[in-house]
Amino acid sequence: MxxxxxxxxxxxxxxxxxxxxxxxxxxxxxxxxxxxxxxxxxxxxxxxxxxxxxxxxxxxxxxxxxxxAFTIRPLSPQQADAFTDAWVRVQAQFVDDPQGAVSRADVLLTEVMEVRGYPITDFEQRSADLSVDHPEVVQNYRSAHDIAVRHARGEADTEDLRRAMIHYRALFDDLVHEPVDHRMAPSVSRLRQDDLRGSDPR
The missing domain is CATH 1.20.5 (Single alpha-helices involved in coiled-coils or other helix-helix interfaces)
Known part of the structure; x- marks a missing residue:
């Protein structure tokens, strides 16, 4: 031993x-x-x-x-088409009613999240939940929400609301038209401004 x-x-x-x-x-x-x-x-x-x-x-x-622990599911083609049509209407609304369009865009995104299987909680929790599967665009969601809050206080103008719509659009595309390869997709700053002037975003 x-x-x-x-x-x-x-x-x-x-x-x-x-x-x-x-x-x-x-x-x-x-x-x-x-x-x-x-x-x-x-x-x-x-x-x-x-x-x-x-x-x-x-x-x-x-x-x-x-x-x-969530049951996150993709949209069916019919659901994706319906939400895309709804987005086109919201985008057209922006021309005459920017504030109403931004508010409707926020509601539409919440509806998409709910159908996808995300629980509808407070904004910060929704953002945290989205960051797991959509980390590249969750900051767009926060930026758009911040603009909407500032506009409610009278601290944002129409151009700010236009940026909010572009931010919302980035998350909308990610949620509705998955998967989005962000290495190939244009950045938010390069999204076409004419999307908010009546052109079809599809």
């Missing part, structure tokens, strides 16, 4: 601790890389909001667990 000296036992324990620490570091880095890849800009926003990567990652993982 081999008898280890106290020094050898100590070195063996130290080696085990180092191996465990390295394993934890590898797992942590892999998880962080996966979350960054999945959430994109939403990862950075959450880090800024929570104050640390560790807290941000816990928050994002909690969102994933919550959304995993």
């Amino acid at each position: 081999v008898t280890l000296t106290p020094l050898e036992v100590g070195l063996a324990l130290l080696a085990l601790v180092l191996v465990a620490a390295i394993a934890v570091m590898i797992v942590t880095n892999r998880r962080r890389a996966n979350l960054r890849a999945k959430f994109g800009p939403e990862y950075g926003r959450t880090v800024e909001m929570t104050g640390s990567p560790r807290k941000a990652e816990a928050e994002l993982q909690e969102r994933e667990k919550r959304v995993a």
Whole structure:
């Protein structure tokens, strides 16, 4: 039977601790890389909001667990066509009634979310839920909502409302016409302004 000296036992324990620490570091880095890849800009926003990567990652993982419990389903072709037709009407409404069109666009998006299987909760929770499967456009949703709130306080003009519609359009396309490859799709800033001047967005 081999008898280890106290020094050898100590070195063996130290080696085990180092191996465990390295394993934890590898797992942590892999998880962080996966979350960054999945959430994109939403990862950075959450880090800024929570104050640390560790807290941000816990928050994002909690969102994933919550959304995993939902029954998210794609729209049928008939539902997609109906919502697209509704969007065309909202877009046409913008010409004569920008504020009403923005309000209707927000309601229409909520209807799409509900049909897709997202629970209809408060705005912040809806945004968090959407960020799991739509991280590239959830900030558009927040920006549009912020403009609508500012307009209600008299702090936004018609051009701001036009931007809100473009932001809403980005999320609408993602929800109704999945999947959208954002590496190939135009950015919000490049979406055609004439979409709000009567042209057919389809």
